[in-house]
Amino acid sequence: MTLLSDVRQAAFQPAHTPDIADALVAASGLRVDGERRRGRGAGLNPSGRLESQERVAFDDGWQGLADLPVFKTEVQVERPRSVITRNDSPDVPFDRSINPYRGCEHGCIYCFARPTHSFMGLSAGLDFEAKLFAKPDAARLLERELSKPGYKPRTIAIGTNTDPYQPIEREWRIMRQLLEVLREANHPVSIVTKSALVLRDLDILAGMAEKGLARVGISVTTLDRKLARSMEPRASTPTRRLEAVKGLSEAGVPVGVLVSPIIPALNDHEIERILDAAKTAGAREASYVLLRLPLEVSPLFRDWLLQHYPERYRHVMSLIRSMRDGKDYDAEFGKRMKGAGPYAWQISRRFEMATRRLGLGRRSMQLRDDLFTPPNGSGVQLSLL
Structure with a gap:
């Protein structure tokens, strides 16, 4: 029989030195067996930071942990009262966004959205x-919100937290339904994804792009298939993402x-190669974000690094901390996306020189908001006049 045991939450607090981090992760016994998590990014499944107790499974000699069931994708229905999320962050170029899904099957180990699963009482690790x-x-909620009196259209960003084209979108088709509402209302939309599934919706996106209402950003972290497979296990391969860039571009959809x-000493040497490949595929603009390790993401990423690139662990973490004021992460506005210090400056200059050489703009594609027409669907509250 498998028992549960309470352990100290301190075991998952960010460590101050690589030595302590190594000891905490390696000796904790919290790593989930490889067969149970096959095809997943995280190696751990710690309790959420908002829980009062940390629980771990251990083998008491009666049954092996290998006999526990594998982690299979489960989807629950969430019924929010609204779907447009507002923000006033000075670090992002949009003030509203939509997330069709919570959690992401792509399993990117570095995903900064992982800690949001704690609000559901779940782990930022394998549960995410x-x-x-x-x-x-x-889609119905969006239609209702766009129909509210006084609504002022501005570009809605989709894919800024979790990927709207993750594998379960093939079945649920929520993203496509959202696009249908936005097309009907002539509302501008900006999409970010690392999935070639976006090509499924070319029939909608091409028509919207022709009116100046749509643009797409494809995230390309690496061209190394091996690195991508371990770091982003269920996302489209680098080749498929570049094919998506080409397909979108040929259909007339502005794509960046x-x-x-960018992870120092892991994929930063690929910056110029990625930009060259993206330009060849038809990208018009480019941007970057430095690795972010907020809250639970830090121990999850460090454990992954120890598993896959143990010889680089100290070097990678040393460089990350050199750009984050000695910490794993610095959430200060103006620094959290790009970092600070000599190494961060070097990355910025390399990126700037490469994009200038290739003629890639930075957030240069402006969308129109003057064509907006409030929808008249079932979600609209009728006027009493």
Whole structure:
């Protein structure tokens, strides 16, 4: 029989030195067996930071942990009262966004959205990749919100938290339904994804792009298939992402590439190669974000690094901390996306020189908001006049 045991939450607090981090992760016994998590990014499944107790499974001699069931993707329905999320962050170029799904099956180990699963009482580790939430009412809610008196259209960003084209979109088709509402209303939309599934919706995106209402950003983290397979296990391969860039470009959809995240001593040497490949495929603009390790993401990423690139662990973490004021992460506005210090400056200059050489703009594609027409669907509250 498998028992549960309470352990100290301190075991998952960010460590101050690589030596302590190594000891905590390696000796904790919290790593999930490889067969149980096959095809997943995280190696751990710690309790969420908002839980009062940390629980771990251990083998008491009666049954092996290998006999526990594998982590299979489960999807629950979430029914929010609204679907447009507002923000006033000075670090992002949009003030509203939509997330059709909570959690992401792509399993990117570095995903900064992982800590949001704690609000559902779940882990930022394997739960984030396997226990997902879908919002099937999203299109109806969007239609209702766009129809409210006084609504002022501005570009809606989709894919800024979790990927709207993750594998479960093939079945749920929530993203496509959202696009249909936006097309009907002539509302501008900006999409970010690392999935070639975006090509499925070319029939909608091409028509919107012709009116200046749509643009797409494809995230290309690496061209190394091996690195991508371990770091982003269920996302489209680098080749397929570049094919998506080409397909979108040929259909007339403005497309950019996001070299994100840049991880020092792991993929930063690929910056110029990625930009060259993206330009060849038809990208018009490019941007980047430095690796971010907020809250639970730090121990998850460090454990992954120890598993896959143990010889680089100290070097990678040393460089990350040199750009984050000695910490794993610095959430200060103006620094959290690009970092600070000599190494961060070097990355910025390399990126600037490469994009200038290739003629890739930075957030240069402006969308129109003057064509907006409030929708008249079932989600609209009729006027009493």
